[in-house]
Amino acid sequence: MDLGTTVAEGASDLSLHQRILGDIEERILSGEWQPGFRIPFEVDLAEHYKCSRMTVNKALTQLAKTGLIERRRKSGSYVTQPRAQSAVLEIRDIKLEVQSLGLTYEYKLIEKVKRRSNADDRSRLSLETAAPVLEVLCTHFAANRPFCVEERLINLSAVPDAAEESFEDVAPGPWLLNRVPWSAAEHTIRAVSADAQIATALGIAAGTACLVVERRTWSNGAYVTHVRLIYPGDRHALVANFTPSQPK
Known part of the structure; x- marks a missing residue:
């Protein structure tokens, strides 16, 4: 062939x-x-x-x-054949998600660190060897109340420009969506208990149930980013759309 x-x-x-x-x-x-x-x-x-x-x-x-x-x-x-009965989870801008609720949106950068990848980073981004990565931690607010904590890891080999971006005024999610056309994404959804750091960032008690959405996006033969979006469990829900399978 x-x-x-x-x-x-x-x-x-x-x-x-x-x-x-x-x-x-x-x-x-x-x-x-x-x-x-x-x-x-x-x-x-x-x-x-x-x-x-x-x-x-x-x-x-x-x-x-x-x-x-x-x-x-x-x-x-x-x-792969299209899967008519798979859950559909869109990659949405958190700002638009908050505004769709009729609430004011704010964003705050907590930490931004450029470093060499460790073993956990390589697992999250499917890196075969050590490579430069950017770790970004930020909080999204709805009506002055913590809405979501974002823990993001960016593959700088795939997006070198991210190293020079401050992320003071724009969150890494929309910044990446505007610059890197993703071709595939992988979602994992799980429940966790808030540790001290997450509890402080979300303004909740340690041990409170939280919803975690983990996502990896892929482009041009490599994973671009891995992000954990952490929501208070009683303030967020995920909706999946299904269609009936067609008889064969």
């Missing part, structure tokens, strides 16, 4: 792993490879990119984690 030319301008600066990710992602998102399309076999991709099958396997595994492809044992990898 003809894979076409894979080396785009600037691609020489990318690792083979990133090139493979970016090339396959681009073909899927552009519609060139439609849902149900079988991805070329690992051996064919390895020959095309002149790399090991292990490199190809790691790239395909990462694409499967983002939901763009589905890996089937003994059959191969396929572009």
